[in-house]
Amino acid sequence: MSDAPLCPSCGQPASVALAGPEHGWECRNEACPEFGQPLQDAEPARPEPPGPGR
Numbered sequence: 001m002s003d004a005p006l007c008p009s010c011g012q013p014a015s016v017a018l019a020g021p022e023h024g025w026e027c028r029n030e031a032c033p034e035f036g037q038p039l040q041d042a043e044p045a046r047p048e049p050p051g052p053g054r
Contacts, residue, residue: 004025005025005039007027007029007032007034007039008034008039009027009032009033009034010027010029010031010032010034012027012028012029012032014026014027014028014039015027015028017038024038024039025038025039026038026039027039
């Protein structure tokens, strides 16, 4: 088994993309807004700081 990257939006392991670049990865979590989208080889998404309370 290979080390699948994590989706930056939902944190779930990605699956090998069925279309697109060879050996690409895409999110397969149906509840994620990135579902079916190719994952970019960028630095991991950082949690956004909470907004002002009021």
